[in-house]
Amino acid sequence: MLRIRTFSLAAAALALGAVPALAADLSYNPSPLVTAPTGFTWTGPYLGAILGYGWSDFDVRNNLAPATPTAEGGKIGVYGGYNYDLGNNVVLGVEGDLNIDNVRGNYGFDGSVKQNWDGTLRGRAGYSFGRVMAYGTGGGAVSGATVSKGGYETDNTHWGWTLGAGVEAAVTDHVTARLEYQYADFGEQFYQTGPLTGQNVDLNTSTIRAGVGYKF
Template sequence: MNRLALAGLALTASAAGTLPALAADLPQAPAPAPAYDAAPAGQHSIDWTGLYVGGQLGWAFGNFDNTTGGLSNDFSTNGVGGGVYAGYNFQVTPNIVVGLETDFNLTDLEKSGTVGGLSLKSSSDWNANFRGRLGYAFDRYLIYGAGGLALADLEASANGFKDSKTALGWTLGAGAEAAVTNNIVARFDYTYQDFGDQNFNLGGTGVNSDFNNHQVRAGIAYKF
């Protein structure tokens, strides 16, 4: 009986020693993958292609170089200017943007003075531009140059007579835009207009006026 008990104890001890080895040979559950914080999503660059319409407000600086009877006098003036603009951009490459734009602006440019004894008033109430644009885009920003044709209303008056005309000239400018959202675009724009010599007949008195102006404007547009 004692021998049977001792044999049972020896068998139990042997089985107990074997179990860890058998457990080590069994398939093990894979270790959990390490956790990492998600990388922040990159900011999506705007697609500049499309139609846009906006409004702008700023300041205009005008100069009328008036000549009559062989004598001349420069009338320099400045005032508020603002209006509307619209255009279409085409993004040729991720960085190169070309487009066409037109704008119409009301201005408060008026100055009176004397030229060779003639009391003269020169004024311009509105102007417009038809421009091609070439820009460089990076992220949500665009810098551009622009140039083309310009129109302006010019008027001269003296001694109860006045003469007005719509003058054709040229324009150059540059600016920068920022996409506040994918549809709202803010801008800062500089434009120069030159209309050359314009002739006015004031009751038989001829007046020649060489008009140019500079405009600095801020605007905001909706891009479709």
């Protein structure tokens, strides 16, 4: 009887010793965590369409009859560029645009002024709040204008500079919307206003415009 009890105790001890080994063999190894998708980034090229309204001053530099005729009207155009998101909320980029203008005004009793088109090539520096970015912009600008006076009509191309600021929001990962203000000084050009006379005209504009773009 003593031998049987001894054998039973030994078998029980052996079984209990095997439990940890069996538990180790049946242990669960979790699979690696799936990496979450990255958040929105402003980095990448983009294209868009512009709709705006402009006010232009045609400063006539003439000692005999100086004047500053004003013009205003609508603008429509396209823009495109590239942004690079540096992190820490800083976004840098370069952008260009080209617009058809219908900015008109009267000049004296028999004259008129008109801004026909304009374009810019600018740098941009922005501070992002996730999907919303406030930015400043500046660079070179060019515009075509027409001055009519005394039966003479002259077309000229003005070259200058522009500065502006705006806010842009990512509606989706690819569609953006913006509202922007730009001031441009297009410099001075000579316009003929008579058979032997002419006037130097300095052109500067203010434009408020909205845009919708697609980020690739």
